[in-house]
């Protein structure tokens with residue numbers, strides 16, 4: 478739990494822009510990230526997420542605009558690991574060291590008490606492997622070590638770049654629970670991903686970017702409501718007759734199995750009334766809400782740099 482009286486930590490990004498030659502990696506981004514919530518930072522590959530996180534952490538200088546943690550530019554904070562903990566690249570560690578030695582060196586370099594090392598090792602479930610060389614760690618263990626490093630300074634703000642990347646289902650569940658717990662303790666948890674499926678059971682709020690620009694900054698629930706591709710699922714013993722009637726009303730109809738139709742451009746109410754008026758039996762009539770994934774794909778469709786599933 479954070480000490481009483483602590484100023485509420487918060488991330489603020491204001492008109493943030495980064496250009497690399499002709500490439501605008503980040504283009505006038507504005508958003509805030511609130512404490513006590515998990516905020517997902519989502520966008521397709523190349524959307525500018527890592528560049529934004531690096532600017533937040535003072536590792537990349539913005540071309541213009543500002544990125545602050547708790548009202549300060551990160552590089553102006555007195556002690557690196559105390560105001561914010563970060564996981565940027567879990568592979569970027571010395572493979573010859575043990576996990577414990579890696580964390581001890583970080584604690585020493587940042588003026589943190591040595592006891593924190595055992596504490597965070599325990600927190601991420603790495604105690605048993607702490608005295609093995611990092612070179613022999615699996616990707617999941619490296620992610621855990623990276624998260625342990627981020628937690629070392631007991632920071633009120635956590636900034637994690639793709640922490641679920643490469644984890645097995647058990648690892649994903651573990652990180653998800655950890656993030657929820659850290660947010661429950663009142664911390665600001667900002668976590669990037671290029672997959673909506675990773676965020677939909679993890680995040681409370683979303684910041685969605687595409688080609689360096691802001692697409693949405695809102696709660697997960699309001700983002701889900703943006704999906705436009707609402708359709709109606711219908712099951713009937715007379716699919717062809719009903720399809721013809723619906724098409725005559727201007728709806729788009731596709732077969733979704735031998736006796737099932739997928740209808741867009743007509744609400745369930747209209748489908749039901751039309752069927753009743755013409756004596757067509759309906760065995761199912763369901764409005765399918767657009768999933769978060771659909772909303773994400775629709776809203777970022779114009780901003781994808783590479784084909785889906787591009788290797789990372």
Ligand SMILES: Nc1ncnc2c1ncn2[C@@H]1O[C@H](COP(=O)(O)OP(=O)(O)OP(=O)(O)O)[C@@H](O)[C@H]1O
Pocket residue numbers: 497500501502503520521522523524525526527528529671
């Ligand atoms: N140091 C750099 N020099 C030149 N271009 C860069 C540099 N860093 C990033 N870029 C470019 O900026 C854009 C955004 O990259 P960034 O890595 O921030 O995106 P991302 O959303 O984190 O994507 P990914 O999930 O693939 O890492 C890309 O077009 C990338 O090629």
